[in-house]
Amino acid sequence: xxxxxxxxxxxxxxxxxxxxxxxxxxxxxxxxxxxxxxxxxxxxxxxxxxxxxxxxxxxxxxxxxxxxxxxxxxxxxxxxxxxx
Amino acid sequence: xxxxxxxxxxxxxxxxxxxxxxxxxxxxxxxxxxxxxxxxxxxxxxxxxxxxxxxxxxxxxxxxxxxxxxxxxxxxxxxxxxxxxxxxxxxxxxxxxxxxxxxxxxxxxxxxxxxxxxxxxxxxxxxxxxxxxxxxxxxxxxxxxxxxxxxxxxxxxxxxxxxxxxxxxxxxxxxxxxxxxxxxxxxxxxxxxxxxxxxxxxxxxxxxxxxxxxxxxxxxxxxxxxxxxxxxxxxxxxxxxxxxxxxxxxxxxxxxxxxxxxxxxxxxxxxxxxxxxxxxxxxxxxxxxxxxxxxxxxxxxxxxxxxxxxxxxxxxxxxxxxxxxxxxxxxxxxxxxxxxxxxxxxxxxxxxxxxxxxxxxxxxxxxxx
Numbered sequence: 001x002x003x004x005x006x007x008x009x010x011x012x013x014x015x016x017x018x019x020x021x022x023x024x025x026x027x028x029x030x031x032x033x034x035x036x037x038x039x040x041x042x043x044x045x046x047x048x049x050x051x052x053x054x055x056x057x058x059x060x061x062x063x064x065x066x067x068x069x070x071x072x073x074x075x076x077x078x079x080x081x082x083x084x
Numbered sequence: 085x086x087x088x089x090x091x092x093x094x095x096x097x098x099x100x101x102x103x104x105x106x107x108x109x110x111x112x113x114x115x116x117x118x119x120x121x122x123x124x125x126x127x128x129x130x131x132x133x134x135x136x137x138x139x140x141x142x143x144x145x146x147x148x149x150x151x152x153x154x155x156x157x158x159x160x161x162x163x164x165x166x167x168x169x170x171x172x173x174x175x176x177x178x179x180x181x182x183x184x185x186x187x188x189x190x191x192x193x194x195x196x197x198x199x200x201x202x203x204x205x206x207x208x209x210x211x212x213x214x215x216x217x218x219x220x221x222x223x224x225x226x227x228x229x230x231x232x233x234x235x236x237x238x239x240x241x242x243x244x245x246x247x248x249x250x251x252x253x254x255x256x257x258x259x260x261x262x263x264x265x266x267x268x269x270x271x272x273x274x275x276x277x278x279x280x281x282x283x284x285x286x287x288x289x290x291x292x293x294x295x296x297x298x299x300x301x302x303x304x305x306x307x308x309x310x311x312x313x314x315x316x317x318x319x320x321x322x323x324x325x326x327x328x329x330x331x332x333x334x335x336x337x338x339x340x341x342x343x344x345x346x347x348x349x350x351x352x353x354x355x356x357x358x359x360x361x362x363x364x365x366x367x368x369x370x371x372x373x374x375x376x377x378x379x380x381x382x383x384x385x386x387x388x389x390x391x392x393x394x395x396x397x398x399x400x401x402x403x404x405x406x407x408x409x410x411x412x413x414x415x416x417x418x419x420x421x422x423x424x425x426x427x428x429x430x431x432x433x434x435x436x437x438x439x440x441x442x443x444x445x446x447x448x449x450x451x452x453x
Contacts, residue, residue: 009314009316010306010314010316010319011115011116011127011305011306011319012131012134012146012147012316012317012318012319013147013316015127015128015131016131016145016146016147019131019135030124030127031119032118032119040306040307040308040309040310041306041307041308041309041310042305042306042307042308043306043307044116044306
């Protein structure tokens with residue numbers, strides 16, 4: 001199954017994004033960002049398994065999409081999910 | 085005990101508050117410090133509390149709700165962000181030490197506007213006269229000594245018109261009066277969690293229209309490799325571990341306030357204040373600080389010509405009535421009212437009080453004199 005990771009600016013930012021997606025019927029989870037994907041040490045991200053394009057659209061509309069988006073390739077997070 | 089000191093702390097809380105504090109201590113650890121379940125449970129409580137607060141204060145972004153230890157802490161952050169040596173600051177004549185002390189410490193030049201008790205028109209006129217040249221306005225919404233409701237909307241409008249940053253101290257109004265953060269256009273609004281919002285002691289909120297300057301620096305659970313605090317709210321202003329049990333209790337307090345509605349809670353306190361005034365007016369030994377034109381929020385100060393205020397409070401305690409006497413950490417307000425030497429006895433109300441308790445307090449005050 002596909003899995004995507006949206007990097008967030010903070011825990012609160014991740015929670016805000018999660019709520020917004022939830023209101024649009026998109027289920028996601030807040031997790032600590034995998035080590036190595038953050039620029040400044042500890043960070044937070046959203047993980048979701050479906051509706052990635054809809055999720056990105058919703059977040060973009062509210063100017064909440066600020067970080068990179070990754071896709072799980074079965075062994076590692078692959079930079080970077082094609083946003084087009 | 086009949087508790088008449090809710091202006092200090094609303095000791096009487098909705099029952100859900102007590103349970104939430106205990107549950108959080110058992111189930112929720114540190115938000116933003118780990119990805120395991122109890123950390124994420126804590127994070128959910130904290131974020132939910134931000135959401136409910138944002139809804140109550142008409143804000144669309146919960147990230148702009150910053151947790152503090154109390155209103156004093158919140159005011160210190162706001163003042164630290166906007167005051168500086170030599171900066172001209174205009175304040176009302178009814179400010180608490182939580183405003184005046186950090187302003188003095190900042191080296192700002194303080195000017196006072198509006199010294200007449202229960203006179204909104206005079207206050208607006210004085211602010212209008214003195215606002216030219218001001219670089220910051222700090223004003224309380226309700227006097228913590230006299231319950232005087234200051235015309236905060238008009239002062240906010242003046243600040244917007246002149247482009248002057250504005251900090252509001254909502255310590256006595258949050259939970260009772262409507263506070264429309266975006267509508268007021270204030271830069272910061274500070275409030276305790278443990279008064280009208282019915283949360284536990286050790287909680288406070290700072291509503292932020294701007295990012296502000298951290299008062300303390302330290303761990304924020306993210307951007308750990310950076311030498312500076314995270315740039316975004318709320319983490320920018322929240323160094324150190326949050327008071328999760330307190331915030332869990334505050335969440336239940338906020339839910340109660342939202343469910344009951346501040347206007348309903350205020351109406352209840354107004355009814356009780358009316359009862360108190362009706363019972364005390366015939367007692368000529370007391371001078372009551374009463375706003376006969378309205379605009380008095382849950383607080384009644386009084387002085388006696390037979391006894392100083394501290395003795396009066398001690399005598400009330402013998403009747404199992406908790407009330408506070410003295411200057412109430414607001415010498416400026418007493419200067420404005422002419423009560424600085426002796427202070428006042430302050431009776432402050434809660435929507436949880438019963439009429440019968442007000443009658444007993446009146447009877448005790450009658451017996452004492």
